Amino acid sequence: MPRDNEIKDLFNNPSSLDNEDWLQPSERVFENITEEVYAVPNKRNHWLIFWLIFGIIITLAFFLLIPGQVLNSSPGNSGDRIMNEFIQSNNLTNQKLPETPEFDIPRENKMTSSEPKTGSKVKPSKPSIKKELNQTSPWVDVPQKQSSNHLHSSTSQIPNIIETSNDQESTTIDLISKGKKSMVNIFESSEEEMNVSIQDDMIEETQFELLTQAPEVNRLHALPLSFDRDKEQLDLQSNILEENRSWKLIAASGYSNWKYVINENLLSALSPFDFTHENGHGAYLKLGIAKSLTERIDLQLAASFAQNKVQSGHNSELTYSLEDESLSSTNEYALTMASPLGFIGSSVVMERDGDFGSESIDFIVDLQNEHLVEQTGLELTTRLNVLDNQRLRVAATFGLSLDYLRIRSNSLRSFTPMHQALRARQGSITADQENIQSFNQSILTGIEIGYKFNNSRALSLEVQYSHGLSPVFELDDFTSKLNRLRIGLTGSHRF
Amino acid sequence: MQKHNSDIQTIQAILKGDKSAFRKLYDNYSRFYFLTCLRYTNQKSDAEDLLQESFIKIYKDLHQFDHTRGNFISWSKRVVINVCLQHLRKKNVLNNFENIIDLNLQLSDKAIGLDNLSLQELTKMIQQLPKGYRTVFNLYIIDGFSHKEISEELGISESTSKTQLMKAKKLLKLKIKESDYSLDGKYA
Numbered sequence: 001m002p003r004d005n006e007i008k009d010l011f012n013n014p015s016s017l018d019n020e021d022w023l024q025p026s027e028r029v030f031e032n033i034t035e036e037v038y039a040v041p042n043k044r045n046h047w048l049i050f051w052l053i054f055g056i057i058i059t060l061a062f063f064l065l066i067p068g069q070v071l072n073s074s075p076g077n078s079g080d081r082i083m084n085e086f087i088q089s090n091n092l093t094n095q096k097l098p099e100t101p102e103f104d105i106p107r108e109n110k111m112t113s114s115e116p117k118t119g120s121k122v123k124p125s126k127p128s129i130k131k132e133l134n135q136t137s138p139w140v141d142v143p144q145k146q147s148s149n150h151l152h153s154s155t156s157q158i159p160n161i162i163e164t165s166n167d168q169e170s171t172t173i174d175l176i177s178k179g180k181k182s183m184v185n186i187f188e189s190s191e192e193e194m195n196v197s198i199q200d201d202m203i204e205e206t207q208f209e210l211l212t213q214a215p216e217v218n219r220l221h222a223l224p225l226s227f228d229r230d231k232e233q234l235d236l237q238s239n240i241l242e243e244n245r246s247w248k249l250i251a252a253s254g255y256s257n258w259k260y261v262i263n264e265n266l267l268s269a270l271s272p273f274d275f276t277h278e279n280g281h282g283a284y285l286k287l288g289i290a291k292s293l294t295e296r297i298d299l300q301l302a303a304s305f306a307q308n309k310v311q312s313g314h315n316s317e318l319t320y321s322l323e324d325e326s327l328s329s330t331n332e333y334a335l336t337m338a339s340p341l342g343f344i345g346s347s348v349v350m351e352r353d354g355d356f357g358s359e360s361i362d363f364i365v366d367l368q369n370e371h372l373v374e375q376t377g378l379e380l381t382t383r384l385n386v387l388d389n390q391r392l393r394v395a396a397t398f399g400l401s402l403d404y405l406r407i408r409s410n411s412l413r414s415f416t417p418m419h420q421a422l423r424a425r426q427g428s429i430t431a432d433q434e435n436i437q438s439f440n441q442s443i444l445t446g447i448e449i450g451y452k453f454n455n456s457r458a459l460s461l462e463v464q465y466s467h468g469l470s471p472v473f474e475l476d477d478f479t480s481k482l483n484r485l486r487i488g489l490t491g492s493h494r495f
Numbered sequence: 496m497q498k499h500n501s502d503i504q505t506i507q508a509i510l511k512g513d514k515s516a517f518r519k520l521y522d523n524y525s526r527f528y529f530l531t532c533l534r535y536t537n538q539k540s541d542a543e544d545l546l547q548e549s550f551i552k553i554y555k556d557l558h559q560f561d562h563t564r565g566n567f568i569s570w571s572k573r574v575v576i577n578v579c580l581q582h583l584r585k586k587n588v589l590n591n592f593e594n595i596i597d598l599n600l601q602l603s604d605k606a607i608g609l610d611n612l613s614l615q616e617l618t619k620m621i622q623q624l625p626k627g628y629r630t631v632f633n634l635y636i637i638d639g640f641s642h643k644e645i646s647e648e649l650g651i652s653e654s655t656s657k658t659q660l661m662k663a664k665k666l667l668k669l670k671i672k673e674s675d676y677s678l679d680g681k682y683a
Contacts (some may be wrong), residue, residue, distance in 0.1 A: 004636050010614060011534065011637045014527035014568065022615050023526040023533075029547050030521055036547075037554045038514065269585070324658060334651045336584075345650050431650065476585055 050441055050469065054400055057380055247495050250302060252286040252462055254488015258308045258373075260340035261468070266478040270338050275314040277340045280373065282308030284486055290383070298383040300399075306375045306484075311413070312339045313368040320350060320422060321360040329353075330425055337412075339371055340480050342473045344410050345431030354421035363419040370411045377403040381444055393450040397464065401442040405472055405482070407432050435475040440482070442466040448490060456494040463487050502567040506557060521550060524568070528575045530618065534633045535579035537622040545582055549575040576638055580648055583630060612674060620670045628663035635660050 010016075017023055258280035267275075288302025320331050329352045337344045348365070381399025388394075412427045446464030453459070464486040471479040505523075508516035528549055532542035553571050560570050612620075621629060630649065634640040635656070640648070645656040 007617070008637050008639070010617070011530065014524060017526040017530065017614075020526060020530075020614060023529050025525055025529045025543050025546055029543050029550075030518070030525070032547050033521070033550045033554070034514070034517070036551050037517070332652070334655060336650060476581070478585070 054380075054402065054441070057400065246292040248290040248292075248298070248492045249495065250286070250288040250290055250300060250490060250492050252284075252288075252302075252488050252490035254284060254462065254486060256280075256282050256284040256306050256308060257485045257487075258282070258310065259483045259485070260310065260472075261481040261483060262340060263477075263479045263481075266480065269478070270314065273314040273316060273338070275312070275338050277310060277312035280308040280310035282306060284488065286379070286488075286490075288379070290492070296385045296388070298385070298395075300379070300381045300383060300397075302379045302381070304375075304377040304379055304401075306377075307408070308373050308375070309370060310340060310373065311368065311370050313366065314338055315364050315366055317362060318350070318365055318417075319360050319362050320352065320356070320419075322356070323359065325352065334430070335367070337367055337369060339369055339410070339433060340473070341371060341373070341407065342433035342435045342475060342480075344369065344429055344433060346412055346427060347430050348412070348415050348427040349425040350417055350422050351425040352421060353423050356421055361419065361421070363417050363422060365424075366414070366416045366418065368413040368415070370413050372408040372410075373405065374408050375403050375405045377401045377442075379444060383448065391452050393448075393452060393458065393460070395448045395450070395460075397444065397446045397448060397462075399444040401444050401466055403440050403442060404438055405436065405440060406438060407436060433473065435473055437471055437474050440468060440470040440472055442468050442482075442484070446486075450490070450492075458492045460490040460492070461487075462490045499562070499566045503562050506560060506562075506567065509554070509557060517554065524571065525550075527568075528571070530614075531572065531575050531638075532579060533618055534621055534637065535576075535583065535630065537629075541582070545575075545579055548582075549578045552578060572638070576634075580630075583626065612671065616674065617671075620667060620674070623670065624663055624666055627659050628666060631656050631659040632663035632667065 260277060260280070262270075262277075284304055284306035286302050286304040288300050290298045290300035292298050314337070316335060316337075318331075318333055318335075324331055326332070330349050331352075332347060332349050335346045335348055337346050346367075348367075350365075379399055379401040381397045383395045383397045386394045386396055410429045410432055412429055415424050415427050417424060444464055444466045446462060448460040448462050450458045450460030464484075466484045466486075468481040468483055470481070472482045473480040502520075502523075505516050505520050509520065525546065529542060529546050532545040532549070533539070536542050536545065549571075553574050556574065560567060621632065624632060631645060634645050634648065635642065642653045642656040642660075645651070646653045649656070651659075
């Protein structure tokens with residue numbers, strides 16, 4: 001246009017507009033602006049709170065899970081050593097035991113089974129114990145006492161000694177290095193009650209902290225003491241050890257169904273174009289680790305990966321113009337297409353296959369798209385065992401998930417012109433969705449029905465629903481959220 | 496230059512929390528921005544909403560304005576145009592730029608006189624252009640975008656932008672010509 005510059009100047013001179021009263025916006029505009037820009041920020045930042053809570057939970061999980069394992073696996077951990085000694089003791093009990101007890105128990109210290117099982121007669125004094133513990137590491141070699149009231153293993157060189165004493169006597173038990181063998185001998189002895197009482201006293205009266213980490217010791221006290229119960233005892237020990245393996249490796253996989261929840265604003269904008277979309281279908285894989293906090297509650301931290309495919313489609317109204325036609329009788333269109341995750345750029349070519357009888361025609365094109373979406377997540381869940389018997393376990397799960405979503409690919413499945421004289425020739429995606437909210441959060445809830453093959457392995461059917469807390473797509477007042485349903489199998493291995 | 500320095504002082508005052516300085520900035524530029532918004536949308540109420548949104552964005556991004564890299568009016572006008580384009584994308588997300596009536600205009604290229612036209616009348620004529628024509632016309636003729644920039648902003652090809660511009664000019668010429676006749680009383 002010859003007067004392009006004249007028009008440009010006319011519209012680009014602010015000072016010339018002073019007399020243009022028709023350009024005066026209503027005062028409401030400025031009031032709204034000042035309300036917005038000078039308003040005291042009173043909107044609560046929900047996401048900040050969410051992250052704060054999530055961070056606290058992660059931190060708590062770290063303290064609950066990790067240090068426990070570190071402690072348990074620490075080489076200096078006496079509880080662990082004692083547990084190992086117990087395991088060794090199982091082997092010892094299977095060996096042929098000597099005819100006579102290896103303990104050389106002085107006559108004056110022996111208690112007959114007819115005597116009350118109190119252990120008070122050999123009750124050591126606490127101050128003496130504490131003093132001994134404070135002064136001497138239980139793992140340090142201490143010279144044997146050569147007292148007349150000496151209780152010791154006849155074969156040992158006793159590198160590790162816990163020494164107790166009372167007012168009248170001193171009792172030394174080789175509990176650690178030979179202790180397991182000694183304990184077995186104690187059970188074999190006809191005077192086992194006395195000996196167990198001594199042991200009982202040692203644990204309970206001295207409140208020996210290191211032993212508290214070997215719960216099987218206390219459990220054993222509950223056993224009726226009898227020579228015939230050895231097998232039962234060993235079985236129980238075995239079960240206890242299995243149960244005390246509180247860590248589990250978790251692996252899960254299955255089908256995932258994603259439902260995109262599009263808000264009303266976006267639906268309204270898309271409705272004239274007959275926008276439709278289906279739920280996404282795909283698969284997921286989850287690997288994690290769980291720790292039993294109590295008999296009924298597990299805490300699980302898992303990484304998940306899911307891939308899902310969703311299809312969407314809509315119509316668009318186009319005009320085929322002979323004026324814009326290429327030599328190959330085509331028109332090329334740059335289209336913006338809708339998807340549950342935002343808008344996609346595309347290029348489609350329509351070929352004319354006949355005469356219109358006019359310079360141009362309007363026509364409708366039916367567009368069908370497919371979107372491949374991936375989601376990687378970090379899930380923290382609590383599993384509450386509702387039912388837990390010998391073989392069957394039913395658990396409810398609750399948790400939070402932090403997810404990272406990305407569009408793997410978009411594809412134009414079909415574009416069909418609704419006109420006899422036109423046909424689709426070529427189409428491609430030129431731009432993926434731009435307003436994906438990659439990081440989002442979900443709350444999880446679900447149920448697991450599991451079958452226990454043995455004490456360490458189980459297989460469960462998992463049904464889990466996750467509700468998206470934040471949108472996966474957001475552009476102004478257009479949003480889309482994602483809710484997921486998972487159905488899969490979960491295998492767990494206790495270690 | 497005087498205007499530029501005055502703007503800088505006003506912006507510095509706003510950044511220090513001076514509300515009256517913000518009012519001054521609004522009074523200085525609200526008509527200009529309102530005109531810009533009116534060019535991109537044909538509804539006054541929409542234009543007021545866009546003006547409001549533009550000023551809020553200008554205020555929030557004011558700390559990003561670097562007066563050594565250009566004057567305030569260029570920077571802020573770009574903000575307003577972006578707000579208008581975003582609005583158009585939202586309202587016409589699926590409305591492609593081919594999807595408008597085709598015109599078979601047979602007009603000569605002779606210059607059409609603007610002398611008899613007021614700014615208001617010309618603005619109304621631009622507003623009456625179909626959305627695709629109007630947007631490309633505004634961006635290219637008035638706001639100085641190149642076809643390449645327009646293609647990037649609107650997600651269309653450069654050739655589409657050129658085609659739209661050509662059609663917009665033709666249609667606008669027709670409207671101005673009709674207006675000339677009207678003004679002359681021939682078809683009034």
